[in-house]
Structure formats: C-alpha cells, structure tokens
Amino acid sequence: MKNYLIIILSIFISTCNKERKNEHSNRQDVYFLKAESLYNKNSDSAFYYFYRFTTLNRDSLLTGQAFSYMALIQSNAGDNYGAQESLIHSLKYLNKNIKDHWLSIATNYNELGLTSMNLKDYKTALGYFNNALPFYTNLNYLCSALNNKAWAYRELGQYNKAIKIYKYILNQKVDTTEYARFLSNFEKTKWLQNSNYNAGPQFLKALQIRSIENDHWGQNASYAHLADFYEKKMPDSALIYAQKMYLTATKLNSPDDQLEALQKLIKLSPAKETKYFFSVYEKLNDSLQTARSAAKNQFALIRYETEKSKADNLVLQKDNDGKRYQIIILAFGIVLISVTGTVLYKKRKQRIELQAQNTIRENKLKTSQKVHDVVANGLYKIMSKLDNQETLKNNPVINEIEELYEQSRDLSYEKPRPKNPHFHEKIFDLLKSFASENTRVILVGNSIQLWEQVSEQAKEEIQHILQELMVNMSKHSQASDVVIRFEQAQQKINISYTDNGIGIRGGVQPNNGLTNTGTRIEAIGGTITFDTKVEKGLKIQISFPVS
Template sequence: MKKTLLLCVFILITMGCSKKQPRKVGILVKDPDYIKAKSLFSKNKDSAFYYFNKVATSSRDSLSTAFAYNYMAWIQNYAGDNFGSQESLLASLKFLDERNPKHLSCLSSNYNELGSTSFNLKNYDAAIFYYDSARRYTNDKEDLITNANNIGLVYQEKRNYNRAIKIFSGILLQSKETPKIYARILTNLSYTKWLQNPAYNPEPELRKALSIREAENDEWGLNSSYAHLADYYTSRNISAALFYAKKMHHIAVKLDSPDDQLEALQKLIQLSPQTDTRRYFTIYHKLSDSLQTARNTAKNQFALIRYEAQKSKSENLQLQKENTIKRYQIFARELLILGIALFSICAFVFAVIWFKRRKRLMEISARNALRDSQLKTSKKVHDVVANGLYRVMTEIGNRPGIDKEEVLDRIETLYEKSRDISYENPNNLKNFNEVISELLISFATEDTKILIAGNNSALWKNVSDTIKYELEHILQELLVNMKKHSQATNVALKFEHDKDRINIYYTDNGVGMPNGVQENNGIRNTGNRIATVGGAIIFDTKVEKGLKIQITFPNP
C-alpha cells in the first residue's frame, strides 16, 4: 500500500516539477496583431491564440510567423492539447533557417516545447531527443542548465535514477550564480536521491532550497518546495505534511494554477482529519470537473478548426471535380474581362504617373528658371549698383575738389542702371579703352598708384559688347577687392593680344591671399562671369607678397 501511495505521489510531483512557467523567448515585432496577442498572452490565452493565428496565416515575415506558431503551441500545450501543440511546433519549424542567427532562439524554444509535449505524452525517448536538440541552438547558460534539468526529469520519470542524479549533480555548481535555478536543481537532486533510496534524508537540501526561494520571492519555486516537503513528511510527520500541503494549496490558488491546486487538494484529502476530508474532496471534485471541461472545450475548439479546414478542402475538391467543364468555359470569358480591366487600370495608372511626372518636371523647370533669374538679378545688383556706388565713394574720398554735378551725374547713371537692371542685353560699349582707363584711374589715390599698359583701341576692336560688358564688371570687382582688402600701394594692369586670345595681367604688392582664394560672393561672380564668355581667371597665390591674377578670354 505504501509503495502504491509513493508511486502516485511521485507521478504528481514529477508533473508539478515540469510545469511550464512564463516564457523568455520573443522578438520585437511591429505587427499590430502580434503586439495585441502578446498583450493578451498572460490575461486571456484564447484571445491571444486567435491573434497569433492571424499572424501565422497572414504575416509575410517568416520569423514572425514562426514565433506566432510557437506561442500557439505553448497555449495548446497549456490547454492539454499536446497533439495540437506538436502540429503547431512542426509548422513553426518550416519557417526557420538554422543558418540564420536571428532564428536560433525560436528553434531552441520549438525543440524545448516538443520535448515538453513528448514528456506529457509519456514518449520519453522522443522528449530526450528534442531537449538535446534544443541545446544545439542556444549559448545561453541558463537555457543550457534548464534543458539539462528537463532531461534529468525525464530520466527521473523513467526511474533511471542514477542517470538523473548524475545530470543534476553535474549542473548544480554551474547554477549557483542564479539562486532560483540553483534551488530548483538542488530540490530535484535531493528528491531523486530519496526516490532512489527511501532511507536517504533529503530534508536539509529541501529546506535549503525553500529558504532560497523565500528570499527570492520565487512563488513557483515555493509551490514546488511545499509539494516535496509535504510528500517527504507524509510517512514521517503527518502534522508537518499537512502544514506544507496547506501552504501549497494557498500559493497554487494565488498562482491560479489549477493543476497545482488539484495536487494540493489530493494531499489535503489524504492528510486531513475526517471532518475536513469531505470539504476538500468537494472542492477537488468541482475544480477537477471545471478544469476537465475547460480543457476539453479548448481541445474541441482546436479540433473543430482543423476539421472545418479539412472539410472545406474536401468540399472544394469535389466541387472542382463536378464543375471542371463549366469552369473551363467560363475561364476564357473571365480572362478576357480581366485582361481588359488590367489594361484599363494599367493605362490609367500610366497616364496618372506620366501626368504627375510631367507636372513635376514643369515645376522643377519653373523653379530653376526662377532661381536663374534671381541669381542674374543678384549678380547685376552686386556689379552695377554695389560696385558702382563703391567706385563713386572712392572718387569722392580721393578727389576733394570733385565737381558736385559730376557726382550727381554718376549717381543718376547708377539710378538709371538700377531701373533697367532686369534687361538682359548688355550696353553697347564704344571707345572701350577709354571706359577701362577711366575705370582703373578712378581707383588711383595718393597712396595707391595704378599703372596701365597695352590698353589701346585696337585691342578691343573685335571684342564683342557682351565680353566688354562682363570684363568691365570683372575689373571693377578686382579693384573693389583691392581697395577693401589688399592694402596695395602699387597696382599694374597689362593688356596684350596673343593670337586668338586676349590676356590681362593684374599685379599688386598688397597682402595677397596666403590661404588660397576665398569663395566670397564677388569672387564667385567674377569666376562665373569669365566662364560665361569661355574665359578663365587664374589666381597665383604662390608669390611671397602681393597678388598676381591672369584673365584670359577668346578673341575670334
């Protein structure tokens, strides 16, 4: 009788030790159905299953689909539907690639769940195979220890106590850094030794594990410790056994674990005085019936889904067989209609895209034209108004006796130029050598001497008005920069005609440009101007002092 009782207790405890706890596995998925399912997982597993199923059947991401099936399998296992759980796990494996590092955690979880369902179905050899497979896909120390513990429990269930003890002993020291896991291994090791040898005293280790779990507030672990201590004391101290059975029932209710509640109630029925036995039996009976009904309902739900899917598939095949000829006749008409529809849609889409593209190109062209116009206007304002005013200011400052009327004429000329600034055609510049000479001399002062060579009318005979217009403003820009920045006392400009080009050499003894040419607005405009007429401006900054510039442009 005692041996039969011990065997029953052993089976119940083994089931309790293998009970599944909250999962660690998971990934960051943005799918709203997946997020919804995860939020419901610990609250309403039926609803969570529904949303995970939506992900599994609609997601285009293989890893999201695999994890959805994994969670569905866990829910089915929790509901007692082990075969349905295995089916979901095998479906999950189809979406995983062991060569992809991101898939390894799900692979490990799948094989661990397959080990759990095989254990529940008492297929212990398969359970060991799957637990071993799970270890291949993880490097996490805690996962490896947990997998080894699961294998040890399988050998315990097979009553291969020596093998189980060897496994538990091998991982006990490895788990010491993690108190919760250490307490679990210590409990399983001492309990297995007691199962192997009823004369062995596991009480010190069981109480040590209990103390660790109390310190860690490990409620699932406390549930296990209370169960083991109640079993150990059953044949030694009824009062102590009853005490731990009550504590187990209390925490099982708190954890909302019906299996643990039933196990605790079985202990209470066996250990309690006869006056309490009937009450505990009534509670046990109601809870057992309720749990069995709920699990049967869940199993029937999963079975109904599979049945409806299979039935729908069979009916469709039969319907296809009966209507093959009719569907073939309709096919050509439907194909024609579909072709026309697709052509119309494609034509419409093409027209919309073409129109939008044409509109976008027109907008870009308009923006570019506006920007070019603004740049031209900006350049004219800089060259005509700003540099012109600076030239007048220079003459006023360097010629005390300058005629007032002459100044007013100059300003009026600038005014007229500013009014006509939007016109594109350059002025018709005659006697250009005199225009240049007058421009250069206007920047000469008592402190700054300007020497001019080669500026004669023959030089400019074949030069177009456009080039003359640009060149006047280029020279004006150079002299304005000289006046503002160079501190030069001697400036020389030499003009020469070399075959089909005209070269202008500018030299001053100012501070020069030791750090290279600076891209200010004036210098940039100067470069742009000479480039528009096919010329170039070259700054020689290697001289020790002063500045040398060469301006060259074609003269056909």
C-alpha cells in the same frame, strides 16, 4: 519554462521587426503586434491573431514564433496534442543553418519535451530535450533544458544519469531562483533513489531561497517535495506543507497543482476532513476537464473560421479575373459537393452499421443480465433454502443446482461491452453504486486521461475485477470506509483498494469469484496482491500494463 519561451520570443520579435514594403505587409505586422498585446489578457483572441498572421506572412522566423506562441496557449489550456502540432509547424519555418533561428529552435524542442512529459511519454521527451541542447548559447537556458532532461531520466527510474546532470548544473553560475529549482530536484532524485536519504535540510534550503526571491511557483514545488518527503516520517509536517501547497496553488490559479495538493490532503488529513477535500477535488477535476475540452474545440473553431475567411477573400479577389476563373470555381464547387456527399454517405452508412451493432450488443447485454438477475439469483435463492434444511444438505440435487448456478453466473460475465470513450465515468458509477448510509466509497485519480491508452479488453477485465471486489466487500467486509486510488506509473496502471472492515480471516480462499479475478488479471498481463497482514481491514494492489 513557459516564461523563458515568452522572453525568448519577445527578444526575437524586437530584433526581427523589419520595415515593410507595402500596405499588405503593414497589416501583417498589426496582426502579430495585436496578438502579442492580447497574450496575457485574452488567450483566445491572441490565438486568433497569431493564426491569422501565419496565413498571411512570409517572414519565416516570425511565422515560426507565431506558431510557438500558439503552442504555449494550447499547452496552458491542457491541449498537449494541439500544442505539439503547432510546435512542429513552427520548426518547419525555422532554419538550423541560420544562427538567429537557434534559440527559437531550441525552445520549440524543449517545449515539445515538456508536452511529452505531460503526456507521460518520457522516452520521447528525452529525445526532444537532447535535440534542444545543441542550439542553446545562453547558460541559464542550457541548464534549464538539462534540468528537464534529468527530470525525464528520473521519471524513467534512471537515477544515476539524472544525478550526474544535476551535479553538473549545480556547479554552474546560474540565477538564484534557478539554483533553488535545480537543488530541490536534485535532492528529490537522491531521495527517490534511496528512501533513507535525508533530503529535508536541502529541501528547506531551496524553499528559503525561493521565499527570499519571492518565487511563488518555486515555493509551490518546494511544498510538494516536502509533503512527499515527510508523509511517512512526520505526517503532521507533511499535512502542513500540503495545506501550504494548496493555498499557494490557489493564489497562482493553477488547477493542476491544486488537484495534486488536494490528493495529498485527502491522504494526510483526519477522517472528518477527508470527505470535504474529496468533494472539492471532484468538483475541480470535473470543471478542469470540461474547460480543457472546450478550449480544444475553441482552438479548432478559430482555425476553421480563419481559413474560411481567407478562402472567402480569395474568391472575392478573383471575381474580376473573368469567366475562366468562375468556371474553375464552379468545377471546384461541384467536386467539393461530390466529395462531401460521398463522405457524408459513408459516414451515414457507418453510423447505421454502428447503431445496428449497438442494438445487438444491447440485446445481448439485456439477455446476459437476465441470466444473472433471474436464473443465477433464483438458483442461489433455492440453494440457500435447501442448505438450511438438514435432511437435504447432502442430496446430490444440491450439487447439480450449484453447478447450474456457476454456469449461469459465468455466462453473465461474458456479455459484450460497447466501446465507451468515457470509461472513467463508468468506473465512477460502478464503484459509487456500492456506497450506502453505512459504507462510504472514495475514489482518487480516476481521470479521463488515465484510461486513454488502455485497451478495451483491459478496461472490460478491470471493470469485472473491481465489481467482484466491491461485491465481496458489500457481502462480507462490514467496512464503513472504502478507498480506491488510481495512478499511472510509467507504462503501468496501479489500483489500490483499502477498506476498514473485518479483513479476510485465515488467508485468501480460492472461491469462484477470486479465481475469475485471477484469471482476468492474468489475461491482461497484470497482477493482484492481497495484503491480509494489516491490523484492520483489507488492502489489495492491482497492477497491469497500459497496452
């Protein structure tokens, strides 16, 4: 879809380049043309010149298009929120009553929908796609927007609405590559609605069309669909398509698609190869998150430097206006310093208060840890010794010691948790700490985005639940492989725990740990399910709402 927006912007640029009236206007044109020439070569420089153009130009249509270009650059770098901000700025410069602006308005709303889809906000995305539709006059663009609308319905589980849209656009005269895209999405929707539906032949038809048209992005999508479709029916075929998807995504330099392909390879590959693919997945995911964080900071820095340069130029231009302007500037400087000083003082005060609160939390944490490590573990050790002595097995003192052990253990679970923006790292460290020479622990899907909208209470409870499961695994399961998968489905987080140990014989027993686990998951409105009927090992499904 981003390719369409580039084409549309280029068309508008060619029709809206007007003769400038003075040297200042010519300089503005230079900024825009310079940015356009750098778009596919150096995105940071292109972003700078587009933004510089928006600070000087008065042509509303071109300014709107410059912001649209900036949004595409931000979206490609994974800065979805920044892209949305730029798109909203773009719409402010466009007029719904001017027909020449319609295509730009439509593409902006469509791109807002796509960024919302990236953020898994499907209802908001649906609204933006609906806003885009009235402004399209080109059939291919209209059908592409309708395809995106159907996609949103599919993600919301409203399959009938999605299928109705796909049937309509498949009957229109569209480009061959677009037809293949609509066909493949249509078949996937019908398969998701009915798992017994045989979508394979049509998936392969779409892939054949894309191969003939040399549509590499389309082939990448087809491989993903085929890998998912054959996962349970023909795992060997699914593995082949996952491998093809990974190779194609690598050639296209699409890290998101590479990560998706690696997830499929981890799931489908033999045990010996799973470790390798997981290692590649972790390295790629870490580097991608680092690059996207750096890109967000870079865009903010470019805007700051541009605004600073603009302010400096204005000051130089007004130096000749006399002492009156100097007094105004001086007064402004005093006010700015006062405001800055006030802000810095408040921030310093807040920082000191936060440090004090963190110190209190750390002290409480150390205390609770000592309760667990010293008191609870000490009591447990005494209980174990007494249990091994036949003459003391029924002694009431043992029951009292056990009660003290449970109380001290419960206290250790109530330690305060400081707010941590990198919760995925904490979960990674926690789960990996249970890995050993005899037990391999594999994590899939534990990304920073997964936890962004999860409340602190839910994070704390989930951390305790996972810790309890891993402690039980370490003590009882005798497992050599443990896999924990994280994923978000609409407004729920799903966590799947699987090991190849001895399982739970005789069903789940309601001991203290499992009772606490049940209480914790209920506290955040979630569920936990133990599957003890598997041939070997144990499977546990955890699900809870995002917020």
